[in-house]
Amino acid sequence: MDDNTTKPEKTILCILDEDSGEKWSSPQRKSLEVVSKLVKSNGVKVFNSLEKLSKFLNNKE
Numbered sequence: 001m002d003d004n005t006t007k008p009e010k011t012i013l014c015i016l017d018e019d020s021g022e023k024w025s026s027p028q029r030k031s032l033e034v035v036s037k038l039v040k041s042n043g044v045k046v047f048n049s050l051e052k053l054s055k056f057l058n059n060k061e
């Protein structure tokens with residue numbers, strides 16, 4: 001978590017809604033949303049799908 005304030009331009013966060021059929025509980029989801037907003041406000045790139053993350057990474061070249 002330290003990198004989100006010291007190196008936000010080099011930090012990426014991707015939070016998936018589900019993986020292999022497993023989903024976050026409601027309290028976990030709320031916590032992840034708070035973390036996502038916090039790091040995004042620090043300039044971190046935040047994604048909610050591997051497709052969006054892939055497009056971002058492929059365009060960084």
